[in-house]
Amino acid sequence: MRELAYYEAKLEGLREILAADERVHFITEIATGFLGLSPHRVHFRQIASSFPDRVIAPPISELAFCGVAIGAAMAGLRPIVDLITASFAFEAWPQIVNEAANAFYMSGGQTRAPVVFHLLHGLRGAGAAQHSHSPQAMLWNCPGLKIVLPSSPRDVKGLLKTAAASDSPTVFIDHVLLFEYRGSVPENDEAIPFGQAEIKRSGADVTVVATSLMVQRSLAVAERLAKDGIQVEVVDPRTIVPLDFDTIMGSVEKTGRVVVVDECHQSCGVAAELVARIAEAGFDKLKAPIRRVVTLDVPIPFSPRLEEFVSPSEARIAEAIRAAAR
């Protein structure tokens, strides 16, 4: 199978989606959308100019342009709408959590809103307090939204396809620090179903459940720890709504030791929910307390030293795995 960089797979997915379905419109800032400020953003501009009527730049009005996308979805399109920096999703919060998430339920199953929200989350380096959010935990607290967190070239393409085809509002949460990772991506169109976790690495000693960039970070740590004789299994849920809890518990039952790694702030973060579920279901199987490696509960500082200190770094992941393995 051929190898692609993550950003290439992501671009390829978008191009194929736009080419395949006229109902897909993409609302985004052309200059910095989809790939953010990454140096590869010029490639996105090429896609934009291939579909000039369907890739459109809105004013700086996140609330309204997300609502426009939701309304267009209700009326027959399949819009993808780009918040770019995930922190900007807060501007559109009422539309995402109180209109899109509730539409199908509140209408008693009458009204579908097949919209995809695209967000770039997390500590990207010097984003400081206002540009570094990981809102997936807040969103998971809003039933009605599907939530996708890709971590590999193959996943980003395959999950983007499934998101674009989903009949429910879907939040597609990406991370710019994944863009340079390389991996194999099948030539032929391969959508990845929601709700299928992937065991990204097998190991018998400790289960690491990780999402998004934290999958790659955990894999790197796992390689290193293997040399010290600790065999780490890395489970990537890929979508948290729906969540493939069976695969997670399968691994937990095997190892009895769990570390959850996630980039949300600690309190009420994604890791909190995963820990709560595993603690409940795995009470008899756990050989050690479940550990969380997450962003410390402080606003994100600008200075690189401080940012590194509060982030779920490789050092902190390794430490937690060692502690769990003991």
Added chain:
Amino acid sequence: MRELAYYEAKLEGLREILAADERVHFITEIATGFLGLSPHRVHFRQIASSFPDRVIAPPISELAFCGVAIGAAMAGLRPIVDLITASFAFEAWPQIVNEAANAFYMSGGQTRAPVVFHLLHGLRGAGAAQHSHSPQAMLWNCPGLKIVLPSSPRDVKGLLKTAAASDSPTVFIDHVLLFEYRGSVPENDEAIPFGQAEIKRSGADVTVVATSLMVQRSLAVAERLAKDGIQVEVVDPRTIVPLDFDTIMGSVEKTGRVVVVDECHQSCGVAAELVARIAEAGFDKLKAPIRRVVTLDVPIPFSPRLEEFVSPSEARIAEAIRAAAR
């Protein structure tokens, strides 16, 4: 000590705060603010007319009027700003979570924003999907905000005083279904410090950690279960930021059995965080899995039958406690 209804204690607290400190201004809709649509709201109007220059009605512009309160706090006032229905806080989300929460940290400790956000959360009966939110979990995921969840007449008054005197932005989250509860409230001014959980009922068998209305609901269940010989200890954190985890763990160590009752949706809710912390710290002490009684992960339905079914009802609380006690 005299007995007051919850709403009376709350009103008394507000009146004393306004009388004591000229810097306190209250931005609210006069007709339905502070006490919502409760029949007692007429009493709030009396307070409003006692302080006509400091109780002011804004346009329907939550984003801006919360920002106005935050800015006024930065410039020397101590505003209380009323979102009324907690769901409307989403309209002001960018100001609450990305400006107020970050101001002190981001400025390197230069700028205080002593603002209080007042919210009425939860299932109030027929609020349906868009008016029934409990955003405390989302807010707990935003470091920089203090979060207060009163549950008794004495607490609502005492905590409101502390909130108004706090130098940090504070979210004061109340519940209209508490307003009729009665309880003793000291005559003399008694502020209740943040970060002090209260054991609302002692018991040796099962620890229930509950917040807001769920405290009262758990107390009612505890009374009933006592007749069946199950002694329930009800711990009320009163503030989740700061959290008095010691008192919680003290109870957990005593009982070894825990039920967390909270009105947020399940996933990444307040209960998730409490479970995660207790599971980690209490690994050796727990005799049974921690159970959560929370709002089911669906948008809130309108029909009373359905609403009751998804809510953390007394029936579900009792069932969870019985299971934990086994």
Added chain:
Amino acid sequence: MDPIDQAHQSREWLIESCRRMLLIRHFEETLIGLQNQGHFAGHYHVYIGQEATGVPALSCLAPDDHIFTTHRNHGHLLARGAEPGRMYAEILGRRDGYNKGKGGTFHIAASHLGFHHTSGIVGGIIPLAAGAAYAAKARKTGQIAVCLIGDGALEEGAAPESFNIASLWKLPVLYLCENNGKYGAGRALGAAQSFSMAAYPLTDLPKVYKIPAQQVDGTDALAVYRVVSEVVGKIRQGQGPQFIETHTVRWPGSESNWPVVPVVTSVDLAWDASAAPEKFRDWYRASDPVLAFIRKIVEAGAATRAQLAEIDAQAVDLIDRAAKFALASPFPEPQEALTDVFA
């Protein structure tokens, strides 16, 4: 020329409009009774006093146009022909409600009538309507979108943000802003600054974004019809968004947050309001748009008082049966709460 004579307002249209207005009026009056009897909980908002806006305005639309409305939606749905029984069932949280009891009064949706999503969040639908218009334009379906909002919604940032996009992208959307604050305890006052809106007249706001905007008396059904039908024509021709502000006089029964029915509306009331309690009488005499419409029809000779009384009796009967239907409808099974989360 008396507007009654205008070709586009046929006798059938007049009678049918009158029937729908009376239906709305009795629907709301009966609803207030149902609430007082404890048949449903929660806050709700009635459309009394605005019937002469919604009925003629929505009669200008094509069957497949998209309509977004708010907490004050009952009149809009009935104007489009929604079944009062299923609406009551929804408001009472019953299984036969349009939304299976999951939505309630704030959220009545009837997708087959164009009501996809009704929001209780002030300003919530404003971007959604632009979005539906965007879809119609992209798919070249010829549909338009209608955004039914109150004057208060203009205070939310969602309004100007959406006006900007609708204007820039020339979207086929009609903003119909029902200003019900005139002389009442409401918000915007139309021609002067209110405590909550510095922009006045309200039409100035869309105009800033180059959206043509006009005001019309919302108690005058014929004037509403004339303006809306003209403007809808322009939107269909591709001229982009349009904004209409209608003025109605707030019904005094809604002054408190929990409405009361001072008098059951009848055709006779159009000529003799003495049945209404003193404090409400003026409104029924001078500001009630349904009674005004009844008088106009009779004065123009399009129908007799007796004929209208017959129509009224049928409306009362229909509403009566609708209420019975709803009360007989079972509550949904609890497990039903777990469905419809994802499509």
Added chain:
Amino acid sequence: MDPIDQAHQSREWLIESCRRMLLIRHFEETLIGLQNQGHFAGHYHVYIGQEATGVPALSCLAPDDHIFTTHRNHGHLLARGAEPGRMYAEILGRRDGYNKGKGGTFHIAASHLGFHHTSGIVGGIIPLAAGAAYAAKARKTGQIAVCLIGDGALEEGAAPESFNIASLWKLPVLYLCENNGKYGAGRALGAAQSFSMAAYPLTDLPKVYKIPAQQVDGTDALAVYRVVSEVVGKIRQGQGPQFIETHTVRWPGSESNWPVVPVVTSVDLAWDASAAPEKFRDWYRASDPVLAFIRKIVEAGAATRAQLAEIDAQAVDLIDRAAKFALASPFPEPQEALTDVFA
């Protein structure tokens, strides 16, 4: 009458303004170099081309007025006399930064100069400024609040919502909207509709809310001073909010997201731009407000070229030392990340 001669623009004011403009210019030019050398990460925005707005505008304020600014804040802080060394230290994430390295380029705050909170969220400060004005009015301190925003911020709903409140409550707030989109790849174009803003001229938006609004050439320091000082006087008299839109021509060095310095600014460049690369030359000749100000001062005889060159050299030196100060400042201790969460 030549504005230079006006009593209120003393020679000292001219020289000091020129000095501050040059300081800003060199600060930004040097900053671009620091970024290119990898001394700090992340996105940032420079104030080049807008110096003749910020410097005269902020000279009209009292020392204790409240100022809120955005991602493009460097020039505003320097105009108020902030220390360039502490600013660089902040941008480089060092311990001696104004915010102890916790804020970075988007968030430089200097409370003693009135900069309480600088937001990187477009529109984020607009309500905050109204709030500070509210506090000043309530406390009768005589302070005013200044809200420094770009043209793009008017696209956020926070802008109209805040204008409404500021107008209704007659708050002492000055909105200074720096429209840097003219002829550039920016957003609003001032006199015509841009791809992202249907409202034009932009001053129409505050005017809808009855906020007096005017436009001024933001490359003409004297015109800016005149308008801002007049308007600040009105605000202090209790006349309520005011809005000023300034126009500047976008500096071509910022066309890409990562700015480049085509030529280091010097006094000589004011008369001979040939040192600038072809593609940038026009801007330095026709649109650079600092060079235009230099020419004006010299032509008016308020200072000689040599005197200004001396001032420029001092500015270069000051910036040089500031950069060294910042580079010598240590990074904060990691544990420092855990402080300042709560006051």
